[in-house]
Structure formats: C-alpha cells, structure tokens
C-alpha cells in the first residue's frame with residue numbers, strides 16, 4: 001500500500017471522513033448488529049501470519065461502521081458524547097508521544113501540565129493547598145478516596161494489614177454509585193461495612209438518617225471512617241446537601257468524600273455553583289472531565305484537601321530503577337499513584353480548557369443545563385409523557401404513557417430497544433420506584449433544540465407504530 005506516509009495519510013483521511021460524517025443527516029447512531037452477525041462480518045481472530053495495511057484499513061472501516069457513534073447528536077445514553085477537537089488532538093498527541101506519567105524524566109511537559117490541571121481544579125473546589133492526581137476513572141477516584149481515608153486513620157494497615165482492627169464502616173446514600181461497593185470489597189472492608197443512608201424523594205441524602213446510621217454503627221463498636229456526599233447522582237443527577245453532610249461527618253471525626261465524578265463539572269456553571277457550597281471543607285473530591293466536560297475517556301481526577309496525602313498511602317518507593325535521585329525528583333508524580341505506568345490524560349483536558357477558557361467552559365456547562373430544561377419542558381407539555389421525577393440538574397427521567405391498555409414498563413422498554421436497534425437514537429433507562437424510566441442526559445453542548453425536537457419526532461413515531469401493532473392486555 002505504498003510508503004508509511006501513504007498509510008498515515010490514508011488513516012487520517014478515514015478519521016477526517018468519520019468526523020465529518022458524524023452528524024450527517026443519513027447517519028445512524030449505530031448500525032446495530034448482533035454479536036453473531038458481527039462475528040460473521042469481521043474476522044476477529046489473530047492468525048500466525050501478519051496482514052497488510054489493506055486489511056488493516058478494512059478492519060478500521062468495519063470498526064467505525066459498526067461502533068456506536070457517540071459523537072452523533074442523537075446519542076443521549078451516557079455522560080459522554082459529542083466531539084471535542086482540541087481534546088481529540090490531545091488524545092492523538094498522547095498516543096504519538098507515548099510515555100508514562102511516573103517521572104519527570106520521561107514526561108517533563110506532561111508532568112507540568114498535570115500539575116497545573118490539578119492546581120486549577122483544586123482551586124475551583126477550594127482546596128487551596130491540596131493535592132491530586134489523574135486516575136483511570138471516577139470509580140477509581142472513589143476507591144483512592146476510600147483508601148486514603150482508611151490509611152489515614154490506620155496507617156499501620158500498610159504493613160500489617162487489618163486483622164487486629166475493629167470493623168470499620170462507611171456511609172453512602174441509597175442513590176450513590178455502585179463503585180463504593182467495589183471499593184469496599186477491594187479494600188478488604190466488605191460490602192457489609194456499608195450503611196445505605198436514606199434519600200428524600202428528590203434523591204438527596206437525608207442528613208438526619210446519616211446521623212442516625214453513624215450512631216447505630218458506633219453502638220455496634222464499629223469505627224465509622226468514610227462518608228460520601230454525591231454531587232450529581234447517576235440516575236437523577238441529584239445533589240446531597242454537601243455542607244451539612246461534611247459538617248455531620250467532621251463532627252464525628254470522619255473523612256468526607258464528595259463524589260463529583262459525574263456532576264463535579266457543574267461547579268463551572270453559575271447556575272449550579274451554589275450546590276457546591278461548603279465543598280472546600282471536604283477531604284476529597286472525585287471529578288471526571290471525561291463526562292460532561294466532553295473530554296474523551298479517560299480523564300478523571302481525585303483531589304484531596306490535605307497536601308501529601310496521596311503519597312503517604314503508597315507503600316514502597318525503593319525502586320530506584322525508576323525513581324532516580326535527581327533534582328527533579330519532586331516532580332515524579334508516580335510517587336503518589338498506585339499505578340506504575342500511567343497514561344497522559346491531562347493533556348487533552350489542558351488543550352480543551354486552553355481553547356475554551358474558563359468562560360467558555362462555564363458557558364458550555366450552562367448550555368447543557370439549558371438544553372436539559374428545554375427537554376424537560378417538552379415532556380411537561382405533552383400529556384403522552386410523564387416525568388418520573390422532577391429534574392434535579394441535568395438528567396431528565398420520564399416515561400411514555402401508551403393510549404392502549406398495555407403494560408407500561410414493557411412498552412417503554414420496547415420503544416427504547418426499537419430506537420436503539422434502528423439506530424435512530426440512543427437513550428438509557430433505569431428503574432425508579434420499581435418502574436421503568438428513561439434517563440435522558442445531554443453532555444454535548446453542541447446539541448441544539450432542533451436535535452431535541454428530532455429526538456421527540458423519532459420517539460413519538462416509533463411509539464405510534466409500536467402501539468398500532470400492539471394488542472391490548474384484555
């Protein structure tokens with residue numbers, strides 16, 4: 001297929017075409033195929049003989065043809081969507097400069113960029129002398145927060161483990177992300193150490209119940225060590241009352257973590273900044289720019305209020321094969337990471353933030369909230385829809401009310417699957433109060449009101465067609 005340059009040009013030609021086609025009129029969100037169809041269409045096996053670039057290009061095209069086009073403006077399924085050009089450039093640079101974030105020696109510019117991003121994000125949160133690091137996702141940010149709280153309370157765990165210790169306990173709301181269960185499992189605490197604190201009808205933690213659960217745990221001679229306030233719950237995008245949760249945790253000498261993996265970026269909008277009041281007193285904060293800041297996965301940070309906390313968690317840094325005693329040793333970010341090799345994930349965020357600036361990012365997040373309000377109003381205006389919960393911040397939870405006497409949950413599921421498999425739109429669902437509910441979320445600020453109107457046209461046409469074909473229950 002010619003020279004390496006030809007291959008590079010060919011490759012970037014495909015990339016350019018793909019980006020340009022993302023929102024073409026005829027473009028589907030996904031050209032859905034079943035696993036067995038895909039297995040027939042794409043040769044997934046690796047053979048003993050290598051293949052040429054002609055084949056590689058075929059695989060690249062197939063990959064793009066049958067993957068979900070999350071950059072398409074009808075992708076409302078997850079907290080990532082859209083296409084961010086400066087961030088995309090950063091992602092490509094990360095790949096071509098291929099290095100690891102452990103030492104300044106191998107990542108001089110990237111190290112300073114990561115430090116700058118951590119400083120900036122810490123200051124926004126109000127951790128003026130804090131610390132932080134990029135990690136591989138919000139779940140892992142939550143894990144590191146729990147790890148930090150545990151090791152701060154019982155530093156001896158690092159060497160002798162937990163066998164001599166009393167049972168520890170932690171507190172998250174009944175709306176909190178499932179990653180806390182995994183973290184409790186991984187850290188040897190067990191999921192039974194988790195107290196599920198009740199939330200109110202809007203999905204916001206009831207601080208009175210937190211107080212009660214802490215006392216209940218103390219009465220059992222457990223050691224409460226970790227409380228979580230969620231800033232933007234996964235399903236409802238609700239906020240726990242951050243200041244009150246922190247105050248309660250600290251009155252009991254417990255570490256308070258704020259899970260802003262999803263909603264943390266809402267701190268950038270003047271419309272939602274007040275929801276974070278008091279956050280500067282938290283002990284740690286998880287924040288995923290790869291969600292509604294529109295940075296390609298992964299880009300995620302854990303911030304701590306205490307400087308040096310993360311390095312104190314790390315067990316053994318005697319490995320002089322990597323950390324040499326040089327004048328830039330203070331810049332070796334690996335010394336506070338549980339990973340050894342670590343991707344350059346700060347670069348794409350840095351380029352994007354440079355491009356949009358603080359003001360631009362504030363406007364982008366505010367725009368998402370406006371789109372969300374527009375969507376919510378469309379639901380409210382149409383009697384064929386029902387809001388399953390009032391909108392808290394970004395997510396709109398709703399369901400369709402069929403005219404015929406048919407099972408509502410099954411019918412809604414049917415609409416969702418039909419929309420997904422025809423590639424018209426992708427919108428997620430969950431269960432609220434034991435009922436099926438759509439969870440619509442927008443994380444691409446370039447979506448317009450017209451795109452939302454198209455969503456409703458697609459939705460209602462599909463619902464009508466399905467309903468016409470349905471038998472009533474009786």
Ligand SMILES: Cc1ncc(COP(=O)(O)O)c(C=O)c1O
Nearest residue numbers: 137138139177232233234261262
């Ligand atoms: C509130 C919350 N916390 C944590 C996470 C996990 O983030 P990640 O997918 O980056 O691991 C999510 C994911 O949606 C979330 O909504």
